Amino acid sequence: MTPPTKRARTSSTSSETIAVDAITLSKLKQHESLWFEDGNIVLATDVHLYSVHRGVLARNSTFFKEMLELPNVGNTSISEVGSIGNGDSWEGKPLVRMVGDSDEDVYHILMAIYDSRFYRAQKPSTLPIILSLVRMSTKYDFPSIRDEVTSHLEPQYPTDLKLLKVRDSAHLVLDFKEEDDFQLLVVAEQCNVKAILPLLYLDCAALPLDDILSASEAVDLQRSSFLRILRGHEQLSKYTNQYGTLAFLPEQSCMRTCQSARIKLFAKYVKDPPKYAVHRLLLGNEPDDYENLRPSVCEICTKASSEALKAFQSEVWNAIPGMFELGTWEDYKRE
Known part of the structure; x- marks a missing residue:
């Protein structure tokens, strides 16, 4: 059972501000699983109050460590430290308002540091x-x-x-x-x-x-991210077409049965290209066979197709970061 909420005690400020804050805090509920009676600091969201431990916060967070070392936390008029409001107290414990953070975000981060199974x-x-x-x-x-x-x-x-x-x-x-x-x-x-x-x-x-x-x-x-995705989508469409071309038309001239089968395979591929075609390429998968036409493709064309796709796979992979204006793979290896 959640204990009844209590009126917050705030330090000196305007009577109007004190009244508004007290009313706001009085509507908050003490969280059932993250309210420790031996806690020595209270975090307030727009939904819950969390009684936790200064030492636990300081041990896990550099930000909280530095903020909690300030002498005025819970003892001064309402102010802002970064994005955390401070200056209030609750049941004699410093109260920190988690300004701009959702109740869900605060609950999840506290559970992550308090419950190893979470x-x-x-x-x-x-x-x-x-x-x-x-x-x-x-x-x-x-x-x-x-x-x-x-x-x-x-x-x-x-x-x-x-x-x-x-x-x-x-x-x-x-x-x-x-x-x-x-x-x-x-x-x-x-x-x-x-x-x-x-x-x-x-x-x-x-x-x-x-x-x-x-x-x-x-x-x-963001618009910039959206445009990156659109440009990437356009490039992936081009790669999808190349994927089919290299898979089914490696040699322009060959025996009639092989050439006929490859043309039919390519036509069906173009009409209904596979979803995530470029992902399939990167995984080393060849396009699906249609109507068991693959056996009609000769050994020479099959080998040429496999070699072409392998080279194309490397080309596409190396192009991915630049496709989205993110540098090169070498940039990520250096970090």
Whole structure:
């Protein structure tokens, strides 16, 4: 049962401000699982009050360590330290207002530092938790949590072609959906999670144009990011056509049965190109066979096609960062 809320005691300021703040705080609920009776600091969102421990916050966050060392936390008139308001108290404990942070974000970061079972990089999590931890670990400098979330994300958006073949979104986010990439892209750019950006942009750009438009609008994507995705989408369309050309038309002249089969395969490919064609190329997959026409392709053309696709795979992979104005793969290896 949640204990009844109590009126906050604030230090001297205008009576009007005190009244408004007291009314606002009186509407907040003490969080059921993150209210420790032996806590010595209270964090306030627009929904909950969290009684936690100064030492735990300071040990995990450089920002909180420096902020909590200030002599006026909880003892001065309402002011701002970075994006955290301070100067109030609650039941004799300093009260810090988490200005600009959602209640969900504050809950997730506190759970991550208080409950070792809540989040681990090697276990699937939910997208809201991952986004919260990226935002909060960056904003308030929780280095160990940021490192852990980054190590969770990087294998799913690798900077090495060999690692692309072993990635599995099921190990990243529970019930992962294609449009989730756009939410992650917004946060990754805001928080400078640079390593995952090239593949993240690639995944976004590979969607059908209507899906790109609706997903971009849903997350209020920055115009510059949106234009990068559109330019990448256009380039991927060109690569998709080249993929089919190299797969089915490696030699212009050959025996009639082989040439006829390749022309039919190419025609069907152009009419209905596979979804994520460039991803298939990067994974080393050849286009699907249609109506069992592949056996009619001669050994010479099959070998020429495989060699051409392998070279094209390297070309496309090396072009990905530049496609989205993100430098080169060498830039990521140097970091």
